[in-house]
Amino acid sequence: MKKEMQVGIIGYGFMGHWHAEHMPQTKGITVAAVCDVDENKREEASQKGYRSYKDYRELLQDNSVDTVLVSAPNHLHKEMVIEAAKAGKNIICEKPAALNVQEFDEMVRVAGECKVQLEVHQNRRFDADFRCVKEALNNRTLGKVFTIGSRFFGANGLVHDWHRFPEYGGGMIYDWGVHLIDQMLDLNLGKVVSVSANVHNVINPEVDDYFNAMFQFDNGLSYVIETGTYLLYPLPRWYVAGDTGTLIIKSMLDDAELYRSGSHVEKLPDSVLETKAGPTRAMAKRAEEELVKQVLPTGKPEWQMFYENYSAALNGGADLAVTNAQVREVLQLMEAVRLSGRKHASVDLK
């Protein structure tokens, strides 16, 4: 018989609300209980028909809850996941899974010992823009890709809520870096051999709110991830360049634009003495009529796939979409970005 999921959400903040709204859209998943330290939130939860708890340990003692969703601030993930595992609950944990690799290893170990299912909610693998890029790469739409830019620029300045405090696991590397690095690894582009990163607290005194990281792959590809909360002019969310075309996605909400050159790679004269200057030189812009533009619809995010897959895996019918080995590698690269930022030099990842 298929296991129904009775979920208890720990931390009824932004993501807690998000899960409460999205999870029940998948058949077989019910949100049964909510835990939050804030009285107003508990009241809101009660009004919506959830059993509500102040201390997450109370929720773990609720025998009708079989699956726990951890969406508390980052520094609490480790303790809550380990306690939930010991209470025999299956677990979905918000990203970043932990503050570092060591913490995550302990969480995975305990979950394994307790034979519960632990998956980290890397929901942005199911974003429409990312899936469009992934498809283009899998289909080799752009030929041989040599550089990828994954940028996410915000302009509101200060980071929000507990994300601005280092002791709670705040900052943009934890908040968005974890998504952008996870997406990079999910593209299966090869092995990352080094990262060179620049990390700043631009207008947030306590935590990083800007970073720019260049990841070098063993096959020569470079992948740039840049994000910041005080960049007042956006660059495209995606810039993917290959030897037969260039793919642009301007923002997460936009469709992709694929550019190809109409008359590609004309033969140049053999003589090295014929110096032709002017409009035919390499750095000129392509004439509009020489540039073929194709719009690739990006569709909608498919966030429900995460829950469907989690449920299917619980019933033995699927492998988990987000494996703990992948999550561990993302955390490793996040640490490498920080180290590189401190050293002002690249970090080797052989």
Add this chain to the structure above:
Amino acid sequence: MKKEMQVGIIGYGFMGHWHAEHMPQTKGITVAAVCDVDENKREEASQKGYRSYKDYRELLQDNSVDTVLVSAPNHLHKEMVIEAAKAGKNIICEKPAALNVQEFDEMVRVAGECKVQLEVHQNRRFDADFRCVKEALNNRTLGKVFTIGSRFFGANGLVHDWHRFPEYGGGMIYDWGVHLIDQMLDLNLGKVVSVSANVHNVINPEVDDYFNAMFQFDNGLSYVIETGTYLLYPLPRWYVAGDTGTLIIKSMLDDAELYRSGSHVEKLPDSVLETKAGPTRAMAKRAEEELVKQVLPTGKPEWQMFYENYSAALNGGADLAVTNAQVREVLQLMEAVRLSGRKHASVDLK
């Protein structure tokens, strides 16, 4: 009495023509002779009233020529500059000055021994877009700058003429890298401590036609230089971000756009438990009415300043705008970019 300059141009290709056109616009400079191996070009030069030579050594024996302009392909610079110095001529040499630091050191040594004036034609320091960026940085218009992107994207594919042959000193690092790195150093931003670069031959089989280099400075600034001949969608020529504003110059021909936020850095609530989500979060776009846009006219390139300064220095009234120490540092960084590209790791420059 002020020294008049009687110039002999070696290499009447694209840049040879450029100099022949621009030099005489400065008072006291006359183009007297031209040398080129190509018969058609010599004929063209003769028709324009220049004495013309096939072998540059003939031009060096022309006693009425006191200054030599070397605009032959890159691999010939060293020999021509050294021979010109030995012939007692003052010299302007096209960029890149040499294929490597060692060659350049020899050129500088011989010019010094022969007591002639040698300057490398780093004309793009006088470009309008660059001077606008330089002024914004000098005036601290953007507050504390944390990242600069200097990008020049071409879409025509193949590199032109002799620039596609490695034996002639071809490729984009020599052709445009030298300009973009020279501009970076001319901004006096601090000391470069490392560079991480990615270098490709995208559609040119012989030479590099794409590179992306991240330079880290001792004060924490990062400076990205990216250029390629097959990037079908342009990113802005300049992206300069500081803690009080963002400066964009879309292309060399455009004016600068300076963005500031109207209501900057509001205080967030102290409580870490108040999770407000939605439109106020850090990664949201600024509302149009919250964004103050100012257009900074970039004006015109002032390329004649190079010749005026060269002439003034010859008469003892000025220091050379482009010093040989600067040119040497640019060549060092170009070598570091290549090395980093080969290693897929950063190169330390302490």
